[in-house]
Amino acid sequence: MLDAYLTGSVGQLMERARHLQASISRQLAVPKNLPPEFHTLAQTCRNEVNNLVFDLGSLLSDSRFQRADLQAIRLRAYKRIVEELDFLELVGVAALIRVNEEDRSMTKVVGVIAEEIKYPLIPPVVSCQSQGYFQAFPGLNLLSIPQKEVYFLLHLPDLYHELAHFLLTEKNNPAVEPFQEALRRSIMAGRGHVADLLSNESRGTKGFVNKLRAWDANWVCGWGIELCCDLFAVLACGPAFAWSHLHLCAKRAGDPFLVDNAPDSTHPSDAARMFVMLEALGNLEYSVEALAIEEKWNQLLAQAGYAENADYTICFPHGLLARVASYAFVGYQSIGCAPSSKWSGAKTHDLFNEAWQRFWSDPKLYAEWEKTNRVTASVPPGL
Amino acid sequence: MSDTAIVTGGYQDVRDMAKSVDRLLLDLKSGLSPDEVTIKPVVELVEALQDEKSATASTQFLGLLWGRRGRPSGSRFNEIASELREHRASSNTVKDLEDLAAALDQERAEISQRMRGV
Numbered sequence: 001m002l003d004a005y006l007t008g009s010v011g012q013l014m015e016r017a018r019h020l021q022a023s024i025s026r027q028l029a030v031p032k033n034l035p036p037e038f039h040t041l042a043q044t045c046r047n048e049v050n051n052l053v054f055d056l057g058s059l060l061s062d063s064r065f066q067r068a069d070l071q072a073i074r075l076r077a078y079k080r081i082v083e084e085l086d087f088l089e090l091v092g093v094a095a096l097i098r099v100n101e102e103d104r105s106m107t108k109v110v111g112v113i114a115e116e117i118k119y120p121l122i123p124p125v126v127s128c129q130s131q132g133y134f135q136a137f138p139g140l141n142l143l144s145i146p147q148k149e150v151y152f153l154l155h156l157p158d159l160y161h162e163l164a165h166f167l168l169t170e171k172n173n174p175a176v177e178p179f180q181e182a183l184r185r186s187i188m189a190g191r192g193h194v195a196d197l198l199s200n201e202s203r204g205t206k207g208f209v210n211k212l213r214a215w216d217a218n219w220v221c222g223w224g225i226e227l228c229c230d231l232f233a234v235l236a237c238g239p240a241f242a243w244s245h246l247h248l249c250a251k252r253a254g255d256p257f258l259v260d261n262a263p264d265s266t267h268p269s270d271a272a273r274m275f276v277m278l279e280a281l282g283n284l285e286y287s288v289e290a291l292a293i294e295e296k297w298n299q300l301l302a303q304a305g306y307a308e309n310a311d312y313t314i315c316f317p318h319g320l321l322a323r324v325a326s327y328a329f330v331g332y333q334s335i336g337c338a339p340s341s342k343w344s345g346a347k348t349h350d351l352f353n354e355a356w357q358r359f360w361s362d363p364k365l366y367a368e369w370e371k372t373n374r375v376t377a378s379v380p381p382g383l
Numbered sequence: 384m385s386d387t388a389i390v391t392g393g394y395q396d397v398r399d400m401a402k403s404v405d406r407l408l409l410d411l412k413s414g415l416s417p418d419e420v421t422i423k424p425v426v427e428l429v430e431a432l433q434d435e436k437s438a439t440a441s442t443q444f445l446g447l448l449w450g451r452r453g454r455p456s457g458s459r460f461n462e463i464a465s466e467l468r469e470h471r472a473s474s475n476t477v478k479d480l481e482d483l484a485a486a487l488d489q490e491r492a493e494i495s496q497r498m499r500g501v
Binding site (some may be wrong): 064067069070073076080083084138139168169180183184187188195216221224240261264325 | 393395398400403405408409412413424429436437438440441443447484491492493495497
C-alpha cells in the first residue's frame with residue numbers, strides 16, 4: 001500500500017515544490033517586489049525546497065526503502081518532508097510573495113536595533129503579516145509581527161525579546177554561547193528547585209508529584225527560554241520592555257499568577273516574568289523606573305483582583321527567579337551586547353522609552369504624539 | 384512572546400535529531416555499517432545525556448522527549464554510545480533507538496499541531 005501511496009503523493013509534492021520555486025523566481029524577477037534585504041530569505045527558501053525535492057526522490061529511489069521492515073522509517077521521513085514543505089509555503093514563501101512597504105520599514109528598524117545593541121548575528125527580516133502576535137522563525141531568520149504594528153510604539157520593545165530567540169537557537173557559535181550558557185544554568189536552577197520539591201516526601205501526593213513533573217518538563221521546554229528572552233529584552237531595551245509586558249498582560253492575559261501545569265506549557269506565569277524584568281532593571285541602575293513599574297503592576301493586579309496562589313509561591317520562589325536574572329545579566333554582558341542606559345543615545349531605544357514616559361505623563365495626548373513619532377523615523381536616510 | 388517562537392526552535396531540534404536517528408536506523412536495520420557522519424549526532428546526544436546537568440538546553444529537551452518513551456538508564460547510555468562508536472550495535476540498542484525515533488515522531492506531530500493552532 002505504502003509504495004503505491006508514496007509514488008502518487010511524492011509526485012504531487014514535487015509539483016508543489018516546483019510551484020514554490022517558480023513563485024520565488026517571479027518575485028526575484030521584479031526588483032521592486034523583493035528588495036535586496038529579502039534575498040537571503042529567498043535563497044534559503046530555494047535551497048530548502050531543493051533539499052526537500054532531493055529527499056522526496058530518495059523515498060522512491062533508495063532501494064532500502066523497498067524492504068518491508070523499513071516502511072515505518074520511510075513513512076516518518078515522508079511526514080517530515082511534508083511538514084517542512086508546508087512550513088516553507090506557509091511562512092517563508094508567504095513572506096516573500098507579498099513584501100510591502102511596512103515589511104521593508106520594519107526590517108530596517110530591526111537592522112537599526114541590531115546595530116544599537118551590538119547584536120552578534122545577522123538581523124532577521126521582518127514580515128508584517130503575523131496572524132498571532134510577534135513570532136520568530138530562526139530557521140528562516142524571519143520575524144513576523146502584526147500588520148499595523150509599524151505605526152505604533154508601545155509593543156515594539158517585544159522585537160528585542162524575539163531577537164533573543166535567534167541567539168538561543170544559534171548553533172556552533174562561540175560568540176553567543178555565554179548567553180546560551182545562561183539559559184542552561186537557568187534551566188538547571190529551575191529543575192534543581194523542582195527536584196528539591198520532589199524529594200520532600202511530605203508533599204508527596206500523586207497529584208502534586210505529577211504537577212512537579214510537569215513543571216520540570218516546562219523549565220526545559222519553554223519557561224527557561226522565555227525568561228531568558230525577557231531578560232535579554234529588558235537588558236537591551238530597558239524599562240520600555242517591562243512596560244510593554246504590563247501592557248500585554250492588561251490587554252490580553254489572564255491570571256498572572258497562574259502556573260500552567262500542562263506538560264507542554266511554554267510560558268511561565270506573567271508575574272514571574274515581571275519579577276525577573278524588575279530584577280534586571282535594578283541591575284541596570286533603573287531602580288527608580290523599576291519601582292514605578294512595580295507600583296503600576298501591583299495596582300493592575302489589585303484592580304483586576306489577582307493574588308498570588310500556593311502553586312505560584314512554590315513554583316517560582318523569588319530567590320530562584322533572582323538567580324535566573326543574574327545568570328542572564330552575566331550572559332548578556334559576556335556576549336558584548338550594549339546594555340540599556342538612560343544616556344545611551346540610541347535612537348530606537350530612546351524612542352521606545354520616551355513613548356512610555358509620554359504615555360504615563362499625559363495619557364490623553366499620547367495617541368496624537370505617537371502619530372508624529374513613528375519608529376521608522378529612527379532609520380537613518382539611505383538605509 | 385508567541386508559542387510559535389518556542390515551538391519553532393524546538394521543532395528544528397526535534398526534526399534534525401529525528402532525521403539523524405532515522406538515517407542511523409536505516410543503515411543499522413539494512414545491515415550496513417553507518418559512517419562516522421551518520422553516527423556522530425546520535426552518539427553526541429547519548430553521551431551528553433550521561434551528564435544531563437552540563438548538557439545544553441536543546442539536549443535536555445531531547446532527553447525529556449526520550450523519557451516519555453522509557454528512556455534508557457545512565458549506564459545504558461554508555462553502552463549505546465560504545466556500541467555505536469565501535470560499529471557493533473546490538474538489538475537492544477536498535478530497540479532503544481527505535482523508541483527514541485518514535486518519541487521524536489510523536490513530538491513532531493504535536494508541535495506541528497500547535498504551530499497550526501488546531
